[in-house]
Amino acid sequence: MNAGGEPSGSSVPDEEWERFLRDSMTGAANAPREPSARARAVARRMREEPAGAEGWRTYSLARPGPSRKKRWYMVGLLATTVALVILALDPGRVVGWFSDSNRAEKPLGPESHRPIQAPSAEGFRQPTLDEPFRDSPAARWANGTAGITVPEARATGWMSRAQVERALEQTRDFLAAANLDPGALHGGHPEEAIALINPHQQDVQTYLKAAFHSPSEQNDPLLLFSRFDASRVRLVGDVVKTRGRITYLEGERGALQVTSDVTYVYPVAPATGGDEVVRTIVRREVVLSWDDPAKVITEPGTFSLVSYKVDMTNGGCDNSTGYLTPPFGTERAETGAGPDVDPYDRSTSMSERTTPDEGCGTATRS
Template sequence: MGASTEPGGSSRSDKEWERFLRESAAGAADAPKEPSARAREVAKRLREEPDRGPEVWRSYTPAQPKRHKVWYVIGLVASLVVLALVILAPGRVADPFASEQSGSAPLAAETARPTQGPAEETAQRPTKEEPFRGSPAASWANGAAGITVPEAQAVGWMGTAEVERALASSRDFLVASSLDRTVLRGEHPAKAIALINPHQKDVRELLETAFQTPNEKNDPLLLFSRFQPSRTQLVGDVVKTRGQLTYREGERGALQVTADVTFVYPVTRANAGGDDEIVRTIVRRELVLSWDDPAKVITKPGTFSVISYKYHVTNGGCDPSKGYLAPPFGKDHRSDETGMKIDPYDRSAPVGGGDSSGDGCGKATRS
């Protein structure tokens, strides 16, 4: 018999074909069976469709591994950048939250008197959420953090450790007299007074009368910042500060400490509504304190004598007989342009002296 040709083009001999037919008739196990109609239909569909790989029902695809290495490198680089900022400009990262209100980077700590005032800020109205907005104080430190304390060295009758304690106590006085919330609300500054030498006669007389019958001579504002709670309330929990302590040897070997610090208090009317005006009262104080040798001066251990006190206030009222800072609201703002104009944020010149009486009351060029 001639060779038959299969669909694929291959040919089989007559002998092989006869064997195939016998095995198929006998039902050989490996004999090919004719596919069913369903099988032929499935085979035809598979030939016509593109190859998509095997389809698996309820298949499980393992999650892709996380790219830990990439994030590790990013985190490492960010950490190195922060470390470099801390090393090169520690003051600019000391108070990271201060810049959230203003968008300004926090200033480095003041270690010397600046040569000029801060640059003009974009005029923006303060709000209860951002009471320092539009003010140079927005980039100042909060509270005691804005008062720079120098490194201690032995001076006069004091060793290094004693000077360090005296500097810390001097800053404690500034905190207790001008930052303590109870004192700012008009309460008696007992903690601050406890640091003043009780044997200093003139200061003792001031303290005995200032809180009962305040006047220009015996004015509690000469040493303490306080607001009348029935009239004024502080906005938020932050008072901005900028300044420093310096020291040298004084008379009879005493440690003489000079404090020059500006305090910025955001305030509004007492019981004000949500849209009431916010005013920033700005007080700059210069205090000279003497930590005397008890062998040469009558003093109580752990206290200082007050050599001098100067301060200048803007947006705080001009009447020393009240004994409270009196921020002007609304129509109370002074419109007198003849008074001395002053930039309350300019710390490049010494404090002029006195509080604000007469022409010295002045007018702030900005607040």
């Protein structure tokens, strides 16, 4: 019996079955008043089918091929086998399939405030010349100055709204000249950036002269500028990924005090050739003051430096050369003695991040 209570097969001859159907439709005395569902369906089909149509009890003699379901099963089994082989040989690639591998196509919005946590892990694959930001949170960051959020201007201290807007633009220009300018990045003198610093701020001018003439731990140009030795390092591509923001408030003597907190990611390779790629990551906090010329000796269009902090990954530990020195080859195996540090974590302030007494830390990723 089938699920509906009807026989699963029939031993009634064809002639008897057809006679039964004709009697049912003509109202013979011995025919059932209410034919079964099966009888009704067959009778309807007999009426509708044209003469010579294939009978509902006949079957094709052609050998059926494998069902579509079976074919899909075979394809699925093959795909699963291939995936298992790739997982054994290259687990990072498979992890990338199930992580959000398309995040590079979904850029993050501007950073309007400090994040509450570090970005999630992206994967484990190493950067390449074609994909220098592969499996890095920076893949979703903006390029160059587009990644530096500038707030809306409002009248503050001695400045009008228009003056504040101009000062914020010039602050971003300084960050670009100090950290993104191709000439400066290849070891040149960051003249455009230095031109924006108040020339009457004597202690800073003394530092700048010493830093580029005879760099040392005390007078290190890397405190303010990103520079690579072009004879040793080449940048991969022309994109530097950035993420950060500028904020401001009224400072001393009615000045406009501006703070920038920005992380820069530089993909680099050995200048001598090869396909090894290292990401140097630099986070800088620079506080500057746009002073009221009626109260502080300054020059139009320049600011005074208040403070500057820097945190570097793959830039060289205890480095006093005046250049960022990313590790290549066997140098990459060396680690610092300080605490583990996530260079992409912007959830902590630079004051919490920079701990000079702890020595060089170990980056958890790059």
